[in-house]
Amino acid sequence: MSEVSTVKSRASVMMYNNEKKAWEPAEGVRGMSHVQVYHHEGNNTFRIVGRSMTDHQVVVINCSIIRNMKYNAATPTFHQWRDQRQVYGLNFHSKDDAAQFKDAVDEALDTL
Numbered sequence: 001m002s003e004v005s006t007v008k009s010r011a012s013v014m015m016y017n018n019e020k021k022a023w024e025p026a027e028g029v030r031g032m033s034h035v036q037v038y039h040h041e042g043n044n045t046f047r048i049v050g051r052s053m054t055d056h057q058v059v060v061i062n063c064s065i066i067r068n069m070k071y072n073a074a075t076p077t078f079h080q081w082r083d084q085r086q087v088y089g090l091n092f093h094s095k096d097d098a099a100q101f102k103d104a105v106d107e108a109l110d111t112l
């Protein structure tokens with residue numbers, strides 16, 4: 001069973017550095033990435049995958065959307081969430097990109 005992408009938005013992927021108390025660009029990427037929500041229909045799982053727009057081979061983020069995850073739209077163009085290891089941030093290219101992405105994440109959270 002393959003995975004279906006339910007959204008593709010443009011965002012710069014950031015990670016929060018807890019030691020430095022600062023946001024940093026995700027490993028290995030500068031600038032914008034394509035961020036997607038993938039749905040694995042077989043086992044009804046979802047993940048957030050980001051690939052650099054300059055080099056699609058570079059996966060800059062790949063994390064599961066887990067049940068009851070809190071996805072925080074801190075501003076109309078900056079969304080963030082955390083797992084036990086890491087805080088992730090997406091600085092979207094536009095409010096539309098951000099809204100479309102949030103809709104797909106909310107849809108995933110509704111079905112988990």
Ligand SMILES: CC(=O)N[C@@H](Cc1ccccc1Cl)C(=O)N1CCC[C@]12C=C[C@@H]1CC[C@@H](C(=O)N[C@@H]3C(=O)N4[C@@H](C=C[C@H]3C)CC[C@H]4C(=O)O)N1C2=O
Pocket residue numbers: 016023070071072074075078080081082087088089091
């Ligand atoms: C309970 C909980 O976990 N709360 C988390 C948030 C959260 C809530 C609920 C569920 C999950 C999560 Cl994740 C929390 O508060 N966190 C998560 C780590 C960081 C932070 C803690 C402190 C700082 C203070 C300022 C604020 C911040 O980063 N604002 C942004 C900002 O400074 N920037 C980014 C853009 C815009 C702004 C919005 C782009 C780059 C930089 C900049 O503008 O230059 N913070 C946070 O969000």
